[in-house]
Amino acid sequence: MSARHRGIMPVDGLSHVRGPTDRPLLEATIPGFLGEVVRRHGDRPAAVFCQTGDRWTYDQLYRRADRLAAGLLSLGLYKGDRVGIWAPNRPEWLIAQFATARVGLVLVNVNPAYRTSELEYALNAVKARALLLSRQFRSSAYYDMLRELAPELDRSAPGRLRSERLPHLRTVILLGPDPAPGAWSFDQVMHRGEGGPRSRLDAIARGLSPNDAINIQFTSGTTGEPKGATLTHHNIVNNAISCARAMRFGPTDALCIPVPLYHCFGMVLGNLAAAAYGVKMVFPGEGFDAGQTLAALSEERCTAVHGVPTMFSAMLDHPEFRRFDLSAMRTGIMAGAPCPEPLMRRVVRDMGCREITIAYGMTETSPISFQSEVNDPIERRVGTVGRIQPHCEARVVDDSGRTTPVGVPGELLTRGYLVMKGYWDDPERTAEAIRDGWMHTGDMATIDAQGYCRIVGRVKDMLIRGGENIYPAEVEAFLLTHPEISQAQVFGLPDARYGEEVAAWIIPRTPSLTAQAVQEFCRESIAHFKVPRHIRFVQEMPMTVTGKAQKFRMREAMLAERGEN
Numbered sequence: 001m002s003a004r005h006r007g008i009m010p011v012d013g014l015s016h017v018r019g020p021t022d023r024p025l026l027e028a029t030i031p032g033f034l035g036e037v038v039r040r041h042g043d044r045p046a047a048v049f050c051q052t053g054d055r056w057t058y059d060q061l062y063r064r065a066d067r068l069a070a071g072l073l074s075l076g077l078y079k080g081d082r083v084g085i086w087a088p089n090r091p092e093w094l095i096a097q098f099a100t101a102r103v104g105l106v107l108v109n110v111n112p113a114y115r116t117s118e119l120e121y122a123l124n125a126v127k128a129r130a131l132l133l134s135r136q137f138r139s140s141a142y143y144d145m146l147r148e149l150a151p152e153l154d155r156s157a158p159g160r161l162r163s164e165r166l167p168h169l170r171t172v173i174l175l176g177p178d179p180a181p182g183a184w185s186f187d188q189v190m191h192r193g194e195g196g197p198r199s200r201l202d203a204i205a206r207g208l209s210p211n212d213a214i215n216i217q218f219t220s221g222t223t224g225e226p227k228g229a230t231l232t233h234h235n236i237v238n239n240a241i242s243c244a245r246a247m248r249f250g251p252t253d254a255l256c257i258p259v260p261l262y263h264c265f266g267m268v269l270g271n272l273a274a275a276a277y278g279v280k281m282v283f284p285g286e287g288f289d290a291g292q293t294l295a296a297l298s299e300e301r302c303t304a305v306h307g308v309p310t311m312f313s314a315m316l317d318h319p320e321f322r323r324f325d326l327s328a329m330r331t332g333i334m335a336g337a338p339c340p341e342p343l344m345r346r347v348v349r350d351m352g353c354r355e356i357t358i359a360y361g362m363t364e365t366s367p368i369s370f371q372s373e374v375n376d377p378i379e380r381r382v383g384t385v386g387r388i389q390p391h392c393e394a395r396v397v398d399d400s401g402r403t404t405p406v407g408v409p410g411e412l413l414t415r416g417y418l419v420m421k422g423y424w425d426d427p428e429r430t431a432e433a434i435r436d437g438w439m440h441t442g443d444m445a446t447i448d449a450q451g452y453c454r455i456v457g458r459v460k461d462m463l464i465r466g467g468e469n470i471y472p473a474e475v476e477a478f479l480l481t482h483p484e485i486s487q488a489q490v491f492g493l494p495d496a497r498y499g500e501e502v503a504a505w506i507i508p509r510t511p512s513l514t515a516q517a518v519q520e521f522c523r524e525s526i527a528h529f530k531v532p533r534h535i536r537f538v539q540e541m542p543m544t545v546t547g548k549a550q551k552f553r554m555r556e557a558m559l560a561e562r563g564e565n
């Protein structure tokens with residue numbers, strides 16, 4: 001047994017595991033962490049942005065972050081102020097992540113898919129004083145949307161916004177070289193920071209605590225109810241290190257990061273995990289594109305890549321897949337949704353990711369609590385989410401809060417350094433989520449005798465048909481064994497006779513697949529009460545930016561069809 005998993009097996013036949021503690025947690029802030037990285041790996045490549053051509057060493061990244069930090073101070077921003085960032089994967093995003101942490105500003109990640117009402121909610125919920133934003137990304141004109149909320153920009157001097165709908169926002173910074181009415185340009189702020197004394201930055205950094213809040217992320221993807229998960233230096237630095245160790249990162253690795261930086265997947269498991277071991281970060285483009293990502297993997301000799309299953313599937317199905325040289329590939333993280341076994345076998349065989357890992361977590365736990373080993377068999381990697389991370393604790397409980405026996409499903413609870421500080425300025429919902437130090441994940445899970453965790457669905461997703469408990473993830477996994485089904489999502493719909501009935505949205509591989517054929521396939525192998533009664537064939541699923549299915553939107557659509565909305 002590896003040192004990482006020594007002593008983590010369930011005790012007394014109960015679904016309760018603890019991670020190893022043989023390597024101590026790092027008591028450091030992000031600036032302290034990055035300073036040590038630069039001391040060890042300053043001359044090594046840190047970041048490559050394929051779309052813009054930017055290439056920096058760790059020392060150059062550190063200097064850019066210092067310039068921006070000094071520039072932000074010159075605009076009157078101070079420790080504890082909230083600074084939003086609303087942008088895709090651009091060079092400025094990476095600089096801003098380290099610059100805000102350098103002087104204790106709290107970076108607020110704004111989802112690139114947000115529209116005006118969601119932006120208004122997010123900025124006001126945290127009382128953001130500043131916002132960095134792209135002018136545009138794809139069809140989203142960010143600056144124009146901000147002007148809809150704050151038309152006062154047109155007559156405001158940069159840094160002196162007074163907006164009726166955004167009463168706390170003062171400073172707007174537009175990414176790139178060009179300013180706009182009421183907004184500084186990013187380049188202007190960087191220029192203001194050129195003469196900033198390094199001693200002032202160092203003095204502020206020395207006054208920071210690892211337990212200070214440093215990042216707020218809104219977790220609204222699958223429920224529609226935004227909550228600002230507040231994370232500390234201690235949370236995300238240590239989670240990044242643990243995940244990097246699980247992938248066996250070293251300074252000769254190169255990690256491709258096509259996942260969005262606004263999410264923990266990009267900024268923690270990507271940027272911070274790479275930095276922990278002097279790994280080169282490779283950003284294929286502003287948003288995910290299968291061809292761009294394959295080109296980055298090939299040209300930059302990447303050894304690792306992160307993504308959700310649909311990203312891996314898109315790369316493998318790319319018409320020019322065979323022309324890319326992926327011979328350097330080894331590892332990475334697949335997360336966000338279950339991975340079908342056929343896809344995992346293709347990732348290992350055709351992409352060369354023989355050591356790809358599966359990870360599970362949530363923004364509120366910084367994010368990863370379970371991760372597979374690089375040498376776990378494929379069956380373990382597709383059937384479970386691995387075993388507990390170091391310095392973490394988890395248990396599965398029933399409706400009464402009692403720990404279940406091994407193998408018996410219940411709600412998964414996690415505890416340890418990784419649990420967030422709370423939901424920003426929301427003590428009521430914080431108290432609902434964290435009780436006696438335990439984060440109630442809302443996920444239904446089992447833990448087996450070897451300590452492997454299997455997610456069987458969401459507590460709220462579990463449906464009860466005629467008294468029978470049905471876990472959607474189980475039915476979804478079975479549907480994906482059908483050769484003509486590419487993707488499947490299962491949820492419950494109200495039913496007068498049984499209370500709830502099983503519904504499924506399916507993306508077929510062939511247009512000839514019928515609902516009757518799917519139902520007959522199910523009846524041969526699964527219990528009759530699990531067979532989907534309502535089936536809709538679709539070309540795409542409503543998803544979050546990070547690849548999580550929005551079942552509430554599917555349910556709303558089907559209820560609307562029935563005239564029940």
